Amino acid sequence: MEAIILQVLNGLDKGSAYALIALGLTLIFGTLGVVNFAHGALFMLGAFVAVTLRRVFNLSFETIDETQTDFLGNPMAVQTPYVEHWFGPEVGSFLIDWSVPIAVLVAIPIMALIGVVMERGLIKHFYKRPHADQILVTFGLAIVLQEIVKAFYGANPIPTPAPEAFVGSFDFGVLLGFDPFTIMYPYWRLVYFGFSAIIIGIVFAFLRFTTFGMVVRAGMADRETVGLLGIDIDRRFVIMFAIAAVVAGLAGVMYTPILSPNYHIGMEFLVLSFVVVVVGGMGSLAGAVAAGFLLGILQSFASMSQVIEIIPGINQVVIYLVAVVVLLTRPRGLMGRKGVMEE
């Protein structure tokens, strides 16, 4: 029982990331009808916003401190970050410590801007082109974005720790009445899950309860009719693209403490997220989220050593196998609607 709960919990954080990326993919696909292979790159860019912010906060100047000596007996050079100098040591160290959550705020405008630029500059010209062209051009864009990041940050993963307050693990077992130390769960993963649940909630509420969201949903269902009613649906779709970019970016920002980002982190998630979208049902937002969590949890179960002993290598392929089975038995995915991407 403990083992099962533990695996479910372990699957949640990966599942959250899949769900967030798949949500963005589905939004873009449902509104603009574009298959975005560069969506993983947006996730990666978000992660590197966090890395950059941490570096910016850590920019320091050197002062010679006469009172301290280093191991050679010379006066020691002390590095003081500018933020500590400007805002005082407490605020400064707080900023550095909390750089990842702060990066969330910074990332929202940046990712929105990237999203708008990407849509207006590139994707817009591909609405009428075949899906193959869309896949190829966004695939090229993903390579370009990756390589630019690689040129600036190198190829190695860059560790970006969570705030001090969230280091360590939460003893989840005690809450449920198990022995202490049986179900330990890192705080930050809990935060990640809560964060993604909130984001998903916001996106859904936005689409369901606002007029803007209603128009967008109407546009997803029948773009032409909405246009005939005199609504500039294209402008709203641009905003949806920006929102999808923000969602992917935030997923990336918050994921940095869990997995140190490198330039191809996005592609690893993208391939799986596509599978998630396909399993969930193309064009179905709820399906994307549900399938994201489902596959994340499934993957963590498959990584259990007991399971691997029976079927070696299952942890590497379980998601793909599920995708194959789902596509063969329910070609529209778990919650796909009729008429969406049938060809």
Next chain:
Amino acid sequence: MLGLNKADARLYLIVLGMLVFAPFLLNPFPETSGLSQFNAGYPDMMQKLAIFGIFAVGYNLLFGLTGYLSFGHAAFIGIGSFSGMWVMKLLTMNVIPALIIAMLVSGVFALLIGYVSLRRSGIYFSILTLAFAQMCYSLSYSVLTPITGGETGLSLSLDDPRILGASQTETGNIPVPHLFGLDMSAATTIDVGAWNFTFSAGYYFAAVIMAIAFYLTIRLFRSPFGLMLRAIKSNQTRMSYTGLNPRPYTLAVFVISGMYAGLAGGLMIAMDPQAGSERMLWTASGEVVLMTILGGAGTLVGPILGAGFIVYLESIISTIGSTVLYNWFGGLPEGLSNFLVAIIYPFVGKGWHLTLGLVFMLVVIFLPGGIVEGGKRIGGLFRRKKTEETTDTTSSAEPGE
């Protein structure tokens, strides 16, 4: 000739001529000049050109004719390489059995993957093939390490059984791949003035295979089977209304193009007997898509041009370092040369993938028909000028659609 019509025969002869005279054509610069690094007439490079030519030609059969965009074709290259390696390890260093087994095994895998993937079309098909390729890749990196060598890759060793050959040569070395005794790495060099032309057995073997593969491709293009495939691309629904089931045709062409890829993978190890899992990575699959598109998907000669262009560009660009750049711009004022180097440097050497991505985007955006379409457009410009001058009197009698 050989069942080809006149235009095809001419095209085939041109390609054949290019293959035969490649050591001359790709070596235009004398050895002593500074431009000699743009020469591509050395065996490794020419072999790679022929191998990727085969790969792209086979991929074009699937993508160019039916429009099914497979994103997992590199898996078949890897499968072909690994199965060929095992033939060399267990049976013999002769390349023919290795190639045949490589084709058969990758054909079987293509049958399995195609059977599942081809139930869906469009983007679903792309994602499914991508998923299968990633599956092959991650399996070969983890569980299948005894078969694939995992991270270190698979290479020959002195204690391989090699039932039909020898485990070791008399001098105690690992034997080299050969064709009935003809050493694949054998080469003769002819010096003509400042030029040295290298004729390698390996290249000409690959070129012969490529010539056969290309001939089969032309026949497939012009066959009723090829017409069926085009029908699938243009309108699958209409095709099924006329009582034809498209599935067997797509599956057949998927297997054929998988076997082409397996053949290319087998040739890779015939030239250089080692195989690694990174051959199956999705970027490799993306590269063959790019080759096909860049040359012109659905055309006969396009994929060969695209493959040649990409392979050449890759090997040239990735060898340019900052010192080479400084050599080039050495004559310019220092500030200007530093500026130029700073601008160009991210795109060359290790930044080759950046250039690749940019080329990819530019081609898809501006030239979806590839080099072949570009050539036609340019040709069309000249021709139109001529016809405007001469055919003013005769009104155009082109029949309408």
